[in-house]
Amino acid sequence: MPDTRHRFSFSFRASGLNIRVATDSAALTYSLDRYLLPWLPRVAKSSPKGSEVVYSVDPCGNDGCFKIQRGARTIAHGIAANLLFTALQQILDDLLIARLGERAAVHAGVAVYQGHAILLPGSSGSGKTTLVRELISRGARYSSDEFAVLDSDGLVHPWPRALMIRNACQIQEPLLATELGAKLQREAARVKLIVLLRYVPGATFDVQPLAGSETMIKLLQNTPHVLAEKPGMLGTLAAACRTALSFEGVRGAAGEAAEALIGLCM
Amino acid sequence: MPYSERTFSQLSGASLSVEKLSDDSIVICDLLSKRIHSLNPTAATVWEACAGAASEQKILAAVHSKLGPAISEDAVQSALENLQEADLIQVQEPEFTAVPGAVIEQSRRRALVSLGVAIGVPAVITLTMADQRAYADNSKSVPITSD
Numbered sequence: 001m002p003d004t005r006h007r008f009s010f011s012f013r014a015s016g017l018n019i020r021v022a023t024d025s026a027a028l029t030y031s032l033d034r035y036l037l038p039w040l041p042r043v044a045k046s047s048p049k050g051s052e053v054v055y056s057v058d059p060c061g062n063d064g065c066f067k068i069q070r071g072a073r074t075i076a077h078g079i080a081a082n083l084l085f086t087a088l089q090q091i092l093d094d095l096l097i098a099r100l101g102e103r104a105a106v107h108a109g110v111a112v113y114q115g116h117a118i119l120l121p122g123s124s125g126s127g128k129t130t131l132v133r134e135l136i137s138r139g140a141r142y143s144s145d146e147f148a149v150l151d152s153d154g155l156v157h158p159w160p161r162a163l164m165i166r167n168a169c170q171i172q173e174p175l176l177a178t179e180l181g182a183k184l185q186r187e188a189a190r191v192k193l194i195v196l197l198r199y200v201p202g203a204t205f206d207v208q209p210l211a212g213s214e215t216m217i218k219l220l221q222n223t224p225h226v227l228a229e230k231p232g233m234l235g236t237l238a239a240a241c242r243t244a245l246s247f248e249g250v251r252g253a254a255g256e257a258a259e260a261l262i263g264l265c266m
Numbered sequence: 267m268p269y270s271e272r273t274f275s276q277l278s279g280a281s282l283s284v285e286k287l288s289d290d291s292i293v294i295c296d297l298l299s300k301r302i303h304s305l306n307p308t309a310a311t312v313w314e315a316c317a318g319a320a321s322e323q324k325i326l327a328a329v330h331s332k333l334g335p336a337i338s339e340d341a342v343q344s345a346l347e348n349l350q351e352a353d354l355i356q357v358q359e360p361e362f363t364a365v366p367g368a369v370i371e372q373s374r375r376r377a378l379v380s381l382g383v384a385i386g387v388p389a390v391i392t393l394t395m396a397d398q399r400a401y402a403d404n405s406k407s408v409p410i411t412s413d
Contacts, residue, residue: 107405123405212287213304217393220302221401227295227302228395231283234295234302238285 116192134258207249345388
């Protein structure tokens with residue numbers, strides 16, 4: 001059903017869906033359009049192929065909070081303004097990640113250094129963005145700060161969403177990698193390194209090799225997919241583990257860790 | 267009858283999905299028991315040696331042939347115990363004798379002592395599918411309140 005309630009919107013096509021994001025605020029629409037899944041080309045809203053999914057964003061109440069609706073159904077409400085972008089980004093990530101088909105996603109920061117993909121699996125808040133930012137400041141190309149999308153050939157595909165960077169007030173704000181001067185990784189890359197790092201303040205970078213099978217277990221603990229519903233994922237993860245060197249350990253300062261990762265990669 | 271004359275064989279079947287990695291480690295997904303097992307190269311070699319009913323000597327020979335003589339007999343016994351606990355192999359006892367518990371305990375103790383040497387230490391790590399689902403569900407951390 002076409003959305004006629006909102007004055008501003010933008011659309012893109014992904015995973016066979018026409019997705020439209022609509023609001024009543026020009027400034028909000030501009031900001032979301034700039035930072036939301038920025039690598040997907042925008043299309044005219046009346047794209048004839050496939051069904052259209054409309055996400056609308058509206059204020060709810062008078063406390064400055066927002067609600068997000070999919071069609072007529074409210075899927076999130078009471079969202080503070082500074083969390084709105086994160087919430088919408090995660091909703092769309094979940095939607096598209098669930099429609100990857102034979103590919104499988106792993107929660108991981110990914111940077112590509114001289115053609116070699118470095119995967120840094122970890123849950124939200126584990127420091128993936130910080131490490132990826134350090135890697136791209138050293139010449140690596142940006143692939144993702146959240147998802148490694150793997151295929152059965154052992155390649156990782158880019159998911160170059162906006163990085164969430166904490167500002168001086170510790171509020172997370174979206175920032176495009178290109179705004180940091182980084183180049184985007186646009187093609188799939190061979191996985192060279194898989195490194196699971198735990199941040200320990202003051203620690204020196206110290207890692208030990210992981211067996212391929214142990215790495216697979218770690219990836220299964222960091223994927224949003226349920227293996228019982230996606231059994232083919234096992235072969236996909238194995239393909240990445242076959243080509244990669246795997247390590248697990250601790251890190252302190254992100255800069256030192258980035259230097260060490262590049263050293264391991266070369 | 268000595269402990270070594272028992273034979274070991276894989277518990278295989280259509281429910282097992284096996285992925286072998288380039289370092290010779292193996293991941294086994296058992297759809298029946300809903301568990302995923304990670305076998306490091308030593309444990310994987312022992313498991314592969316159990317493809318037909320094999321004695322401990324035969325398994326040890328296969329391990330030495332593939333991984334070299336540094337792998338101790340205790341490490342192989344430890345791997346066999348780990349694989350039994352994971353229901354990945356079964357043991358056939360000779361009919362006319364029982365395995366002396368003291369021998370097993372002695373072997374386990376020797377194996378624990380040998381764990382100080384990293385090379386050849388077998389490791390079987392198991393993740394249940396229920397735990398895997400929980401990890402996946404937890405990763406969807408959208409702060410959403412649905413109507």
